[in-house]
Amino acid sequence: MGIDQQLPKDPGVAAEILAALKTKDEDETICRYPTCQNGRQVTTGSGRPSAYCDNPDHTPVANHRARAALKTTATGGTSTPASKQEVLVSGGVAPVESLRASVVGRITQLQSDMERYVSTLMELSDPDLSAAQIQATLDRAETRIAEAQQNASTERSLRLAADMARTAAQEEARAEREAADQAIDRMEEAEARSQRQMEEATQHIANIQAERDATIEQMRSELEQARENIGTQAKEAIALAQAAMVAAQEQTRQAESRAYDAEAAARAQTSTAEQLVREAHETVKRERTEIDRLRSELDFARTQVEQANVRAEAERTAARETLERERAEVDRLRSELSTTRARADHFATFSDELRTQLLQIQTQTSQRENSAS
Structure with a gap:
């Protein structure tokens, strides 16, 4: 589910959610996603505790984008939906799919032509001529089938290369997503530390x-x-x-x-x-x-x-x-x-x-x- 489908479009409501985020972030039992009130996912082992619920869409990257979208809405601007910000995994998948569809279409067309040719030849009165035409048609069909098989082999090679590229891109995207999650966590910690320092400075000035x-x-x-x-x-x-x-x-x-x-x-x-x-x-x-x-x-x-x-x-x-x-x-x-x-x-x-x-x-x-x- 995209971020824009969960966030309000009204600037007033967005401002209220942003104002309540400070209190919400202090509660370490609630999911950090702005509009989510579910409890945080319980983690096992010695790793860092999770700050989000079990919803797979609620991640540090999604949280950062949702908060940016809320700020943009609250100030009367527009934000780019998260679904439009996703990067395509591989640029070679579309050509491979097009080639496969082309090969399948040509094979289907050949089958249709074969049936039409056989039906026409059966109506001819000269058996020798019919046999010659059938042989010529079969030869052309075999040639086209060989070409189609070659295209199919090429399509399989391209599809295998595309799968490998897609897998590599997915691994790279996963690594970048993890790095982004860590960067957002560090940014949130820095924001909290800056907020504490600001409050201490304000108290010192008040004194x-x-x-x-x-x-x-x-x-x-x-x-x-x-x-x-x-x-x-x-x-x-x-x-x-x-x-x-x-x-x-x-x-x-x-x-x-x-x-x-x-x-x-x-x-x-x-x-x-x-x-x-x-x-x-x-x-x-x-x-x-x-x-x-x-x-x-x-x-x-x-x-x-x-x-x-x-x-x-x-x-x-x-x-x-x-x-x-x-x-x-x-x-x-x-x-x-x-x-x-x-x-x-x-x-x-x-x-x-x-x-x-x-x-x-x-x-x-x-x-x-x-x-x-």
């Missing part, structure tokens, strides 16, 4: 992406936390500075009635406090600018990571180099985060110093008020 996403998420969380801490510390420092400035102004107004020197000192202290507040504002502004820069660098790093991911999908062989670049970028961002944390610590120290100076100003003002009173 890399998960690690990258976790690292980016952790860095973003740390940056957000650092920004919130810096903002909180800046607000506290500004509030303290503003409170100190208000207190200094109030104390200055109260000291105006006491002494000009105390007023001048209070104004100087107020100017110092304002300068400290301005410096605090500038420091906060610089820190915010730094945070914005870090955020831009983080966005840029995320863009680079996404581009690296796209390149990794297209060029799996460069996945390891991409991972190293991403890790280097993560180390750089971590270094910058450490720098930002150091700056935040420095700013906290500066805020403590500012708070100490404000306390000193308040103490000095109180002392001057006590001295003036």
Whole structure:
């Protein structure tokens, strides 16, 4: 039975069969032929187990052709039927058969002519003439029979040569079929091995992406936390500075009635406090600018990571180099985060110093008020 008679012609059905072949090939108990659900033939001895059922048409060569035909049907193309792909065993069989038919036809024609000649001669009135004609006819018949026998002998020789050629061609075809079966088995093993390697590479890339996403998420969380801490510390420092400035102004107004020197000192202290507040504002502004820069660098790093991911999908062989670049970028961002944390610590120290100076100003003002009173 030909392959085309067993396979569907509908592209959708062919695509469904192709999609189910992966699961079907993993089952080592079912025949590998695409449309066959029979169990595999049980083999005895130490040879390789059979991958096909007991149907003689289900062989590695037929399996390969059937799958190729399914792929062609699924993509909307046409495939050459397997029956048309069979090679003729011998090119000399047809001429031999034609020669044999020609010899048999000539012998049959001679027999018909002999009967007609005998019937005609029997009707003749001259016995001698009839005998002569019969003898001449017999001579011609014997000559033709000899020629026919010679042709038959030639036909037998040609047929024997054709049989020998057909046997040799069958042996050669059998050897080629076995070689093709082995090649298809090796190809199927290579496809399975390639599929496993592809799945392992996909899993490895997924692990890399998960690690990258976790690292980016952790860095973003740390940056957000650092920004919130810096903002909180800046607000506290500004509030303290503003409170100190208000207190200094109030104390200055109260000291105006006491002494000009105390007023001048209070104004100087107020100017110092304002300068400290301005410096605090500038420091906060610089820190915010730094945070914005870090955020831009983080966005840029995320863009680079996404581009690296796209390149990794297209060029799996460069996945390891991409991972190293991403890790280097993560180390750089971590270094910058450490720098930002150091700056935040420095700013906290500066805020403590500012708070100490404000306390000193308040103490000095109180002392001057006590001295003036």
